[in-house]
Amino acid sequence: MNLPFEPQRQTQDYQASDAAHHIHAFVDQKALNAEGPRVMVRGEGLYLWDSEGKRYLDGMSGLWCTQLGYGRKDLTAAAAAQMDQLAYYNMFFHTTHPAVIELSELLFSLLPGHYSHVIYTNSGSEANEVLIRTVRRYWQVLGKPEKKIMIGRWNGYHGSTLAASALGGMKFMHEMGGLIPDVAHIDEPYWYAQGGDLTPAEFGRRCALQLEEKILELGAQNVAGFIAEPFQGAGGMIFPPESYWPEIQRICRQYDVLLCADEVIGGFGRTGEWFAHQYFGFEPDTLSIAKGLTSGYLPMGGLVLSKRMAEALVERGGVFAHGLTYSGHPVAAAVALANLKALRDEGIVRQVKDDTGPYLHKLLHEVFGNHPLIGEIQGTGLLAALQFVEDKGTRKRFANENDLAWQCRTFGFEEGVIIRSTLGRMIMAPALVASRAELDELVDKTRIAVDRTARMAGKL
Ligand code: PXG
Numbered sequence: 001m002n003l004p005f006e007p008q009r010q011t012q013d014y015q016a017s018d019a020a021h022h023i024h025a026f027v028d029q030k031a032l033n034a035e036g037p038r039v040m041v042r043g044e045g046l047y048l049w050d051s052e053g054k055r056y057l058d059g060m061s062g063l064w065c066t067q068l069g070y071g072r073k074d075l076t077a078a079a080a081a082q083m084d085q086l087a088y089y090n091m092f093f094h095t096t097h098p099a100v101i102e103l104s105e106l107l108f109s110l111l112p113g114h115y116s117h118v119i120y121t122n123s124g125s126e127a128n129e130v131l132i133r134t135v136r137r138y139w140q141v142l143g144k145p146e147k148k149i150m151i152g153r154w155n156g157y158h159g160s161t162l163a164a165s166a167l168g169g170m171k172f173m174h175e176m177g178g179l180i181p182d183v184a185h186i187d188e189p190y191w192y193a194q195g196g197d198l199t200p201a202e203f204g205r206r207c208a209l210q211l212e213e214k215i216l217e218l219g220a221q222n223v224a225g226f227i228a229e230p231f232q233g234a235g236g237m238i239f240p241p242e243s244y245w246p247e248i249q250r251i252c253r254q255y256d257v258l259l260c261a262d263e264v265i266g267g268f269g270r271t272g273e274w275f276a277h278q279y280f281g282f283e284p285d286t287l288s289i290a291k292g293l294t295s296g297y298l299p300m301g302g303l304v305l306s307k308r309m310a311e312a313l314v315e316r317g318g319v320f321a322h323g324l325t326y327s328g329h330p331v332a333a334a335v336a337l338a339n340l341k342a343l344r345d346e347g348i349v350r351q352v353k354d355d356t357g358p359y360l361h362k363l364l365h366e367v368f369g370n371h372p373l374i375g376e377i378q379g380t381g382l383l384a385a386l387q388f389v390e391d392k393g394t395r396k397r398f399a400n401e402n403d404l405a406w407q408c409r410t411f412g413f414e415e416g417v418i419i420r421s422t423l424g425r426m427i428m429a430p431a432l433v434a435s436r437a438e439l440d441e442l443v444d445k446t447r448i449a450v451d452r453t454a455r456m457a458g459k460l
Helices: 011-021 029-035 073-086 098-110 124-141 162-167 171-175 200-218 244-254 276-280 307-316 330-345 348-368 401-415 436-456
Strands: 040-044 047-050 055-058 115-121 149-153 183-186 223-228 258-262 286-289 301-306 374-379 384-388 420-422 425-428
Touching (some): 055 436, 098 330, 124 258, 124 286, 149 200, 162 171, 200 244, 223 244, 244 258, 348 436, 384 401, 401 420, 425 436
Parallel strands (some): 258 286
Antiparallel strands (some): 374 384, 420 425
């Protein structure tokens, strides 16, 4: 049990010092300084407490990462034991260590058999940085150095560092210095907003065919890979139509373009499968991983490679001039190992698939299926999005949908639940250890927040 935290300082004191020293993520810092951030001081299971003693049910697993919830003593014990044993060593200059080896043995026992190698990083952004160089190196080794261009998707998210933000499709990030050459984008498969009169299946195929058109426009001989999240996370928790992934896979195979799945959010049980590409039924060449790998307890990510790619790099590549000081960090590796063992041995991924996932979605359909503000409920496993809509018949969205969603999120905080808002969509991704009772509470408090928003929008 994590002991209650007695703040030694006033909340305002923390906030003043925070304002004096920090540039926070994706926010108008001046406005945040005036408002003062919430100061989170303690976590236990699915619950968080702030410095005022208010308790929240965390419906977002931190930032989609605390698969096991907060306060797991097996993870802290694993970190402490590894720190005592060997707090740091690296994978440079002909060395390795047991923690990272044992982690990889377990990781590859959980992955489909056609993956064999991994390059560890500290984050998801870094995994995608490493991806670009690794993919380009792979094509060099195969004698096709001109295959350099990566294709991503508008509204995709692959991280905040330079190349990762370029791979992503957030235009406002590109405009703030976040673009590199040799990156192109195609549309996202967001049927509800962009599908027009097409059926979801038609629209899914149409979006996938854009990849073929883009490859032909750029020249297949110049295209190295296509990167996408199996479902879009930060961009709104958007599920593609079923027709999408099979067609994307066909196109990548046909034009010899590597299929790179960003599993940073989808990996480690979120969908009820170990990895989201298994849920959607396709076979990527690379997987970018992070977040749930350690349940967020320590920073760690990685780029997983197929046997085909690894074989080329290892057997034919010679030196790959690439390495990170903290790649495979022993303490992070020990925590990741304990985390994956718990997810496996406690049957948590199976429980999400067979029990809590279906339970959450049944509940959401009961509560929001006919709700005047909600046009669509998407998701699977412990992952859900509620789409706000002004007119269900035409799928017309509110002009101020972003403000409405932000307001809904604020109502959620007031009610003691943390849900994520994006453009007109509310997202839930609770820890995978959530019980049915906790999911009841999550949905109930979310309903109150959504009802309050609906009243504001004149829908209730
Ligand atoms: N890929 C994907 C698919 C992600 O979602 C990253 C890469 C980058 O990972 P790092 O570890 O560098 O942050 C992410 C991160 C949100 C939110 O509110 C999502 C992320 C990060 C922060 C907030 O949806 N995803």
